[in-house]
Amino acid sequence: MTLKIAVIGCTHAGTAAVKNIAAQYPQAQVTVYERNDNISFLSCGIALHVGGVVKDAGGLFYSNPEELAQLGVLTRMRHDVLAIDVKAKTLKARNLDTGELVEDNYDKLVMTTGSWPIIPQMEGIELGNIQLCKNYGHAREIIARANDAQHITVIGAGYIGIELVEAFRDQGKEVTLIDNMDSVMAKYLDREFTDLAGKELQERGVQLALGRTVKGFEGEDGKVNKVLTTNGSFDTDMVVLCIGFRPGTDLLKGQVDMLPGGAILVDDYMRTSNPDVMAAGDSCAVRYNPTGKAAYIPLATNAVRMGTLVGMNLLTPIVRYQGTQGTSAIKLFDWNIASTGMTEAAALAAGMNVKTITIQENNRPEFMPTYEDVLVKLVFENDGRIVGAQIMSRADMTQAANTLSVCIHNRMTVQELAFVDFFFQPHYNKPWNLLNTAGLAAMALLREQQAQTAQPAKVEVA
Numbered sequence: 001m002t003l004k005i006a007v008i009g010c011t012h013a014g015t016a017a018v019k020n021i022a023a024q025y026p027q028a029q030v031t032v033y034e035r036n037d038n039i040s041f042l043s044c045g046i047a048l049h050v051g052g053v054v055k056d057a058g059g060l061f062y063s064n065p066e067e068l069a070q071l072g073v074l075t076r077m078r079h080d081v082l083a084i085d086v087k088a089k090t091l092k093a094r095n096l097d098t099g100e101l102v103e104d105n106y107d108k109l110v111m112t113t114g115s116w117p118i119i120p121q122m123e124g125i126e127l128g129n130i131q132l133c134k135n136y137g138h139a140r141e142i143i144a145r146a147n148d149a150q151h152i153t154v155i156g157a158g159y160i161g162i163e164l165v166e167a168f169r170d171q172g173k174e175v176t177l178i179d180n181m182d183s184v185m186a187k188y189l190d191r192e193f194t195d196l197a198g199k200e201l202q203e204r205g206v207q208l209a210l211g212r213t214v215k216g217f218e219g220e221d222g223k224v225n226k227v228l229t230t231n232g233s234f235d236t237d238m239v240v241l242c243i244g245f246r247p248g249t250d251l252l253k254g255q256v257d258m259l260p261g262g263a264i265l266v267d268d269y270m271r272t273s274n275p276d277v278m279a280a281g282d283s284c285a286v287r288y289n290p291t292g293k294a295a296y297i298p299l300a301t302n303a304v305r306m307g308t309l310v311g312m313n314l315l316t317p318i319v320r321y322q323g324t325q326g327t328s329a330i331k332l333f334d335w336n337i338a339s340t341g342m343t344e345a346a347a348l349a350a351g352m353n354v355k356t357i358t359i360q361e362n363n364r365p366e367f368m369p370t371y372e373d374v375l376v377k378l379v380f381e382n383d384g385r386i387v388g389a390q391i392m393s394r395a396d397m398t399q400a401a402n403t404l405s406v407c408i409h410n411r412m413t414v415q416e417l418a419f420v421d422f423f424f425q426p427h428y429n430k431p432w433n434l435l436n437t438a439g440l441a442a443m444a445l446l447r448e449q450q451a452q453t454a455q456p457a458k459v460e461v462a
């Protein structure tokens, strides 16, 4: 009997799953349902496209239905899946071009429906020129509307908001960045880093409006012209909402186990609580290694890995998922910034007893014609286990965050980081690699604190 597999959603997780399933089970009948008119769109390229760095939007796709057809996969584009019955193993979809209803059944379902931007329900949200930023359609709309906008407001100072702000400044727009936190990129970076990033944004002419919450919008002729916040209002011609994402999993609500926010819980082999439903990518929770708990961290890196594992583990659990540190990076004008694992603020908020060190070092010997300042922060527990790190420099030191991600993954301590083997070559670093130096500084801090607690009580002599 032919194995029937239905895949819902075909961006990163879906494309990775489909290609792997097709490679490993060439006899299987794979049907993809995708409500959009494209597959495999790289959202990470939106800001680069808006800013004119990536001129050809075609480069932002790495697959298409024709390629999948060559692998024997049937891709039903512009088909919106409306209902799934996991007991009956059936689904219903609507062809968005013809209105026709399609019914299908499956042996294995792959849920790769991803996420959708959070849209706050507030006065004026329906006004024109309030844009979302997620897919290719959004990218085209942002570019078209930005053409006629002189003043653009970005709401949400996470990575996506910051990237757009830079792109709009590069296009000569007046830009306001609003966030309810009192620093930018607060989810990824602690104060030492966000202060530098905020200063850079201001020096580049971005109006920072932090520590205030958006309450609503006003407009004229159906188009937004004012953003109202808890602390003042801001004139604008266009708004881009970048306040986060929600998993798109309503179709499986009550049918498989989820986190309260709707992220599907999967085991190490991408199996949901229903044995015939697998899931991957932004629709899922991931195992967050710094805490060992399930968390919602929507990233393309997780999506492609999890999608690939769906293919590898479809019928038999073979290759385990390793969890994530949520490692990410951003270029902010001339700065290169990366982080992995928990910030100090996040660790403290989670009730963890952490210590930190922040070091400032040059990236290579001072005898070299040029060198750059680097800021590195380690977040670690009392026993030295590293749970987070941040790095920022005008030199591209972002790969160090990947190295530190591996350290967190392997539950390494600052003591191990201090003496682990790294190369030295004056073009690239110093005899003590920056990460060794950070490890040594963390060891010194732990020793100092241990010495303090071990000190005998003072005896008063009369």
Ligand SMILES: Cc1cc2nc3c(=O)[nH]c(=O)nc-3n(C[C@H](O)[C@H](O)[C@H](O)COP(=O)(O)OP(=O)(O)OC[C@H]3O[C@@H](n4cnc5c(N)ncnc54)[C@H](O)[C@@H]3O)c2cc1C
Binding pocket: 008, 009, 010, 011, 012, 013, 014, 033, 034, 035, 036, 042, 043, 044, 045, 046, 047, 079, 080, 081, 082, 112, 113, 114, 115, 116, 133, 134, 135, 160, 248, 251, 280, 281, 282, 283, 298, 299, 300, 301, 302, 303
């Ligand atoms: C602007 C931007 C920049 C980003 N930059 C980065 C970055 O630099 N690095 C990084 O790691 N991550 C980045 N991300 C995150 C990354 O894009 C997502 O994590 C990734 O797209 C998740 O892939 P996915 O396949 O799980 O889900 P999605 O990309 O959300 O795709 C889900 C697909 O399912 C389809 N679908 C949903 N419901 C249905 C239905 N009922 N019927 C049919 N089809 C359906 C959708 O149309 C969509 O194609 C960025 C995201 C954005 C928006």
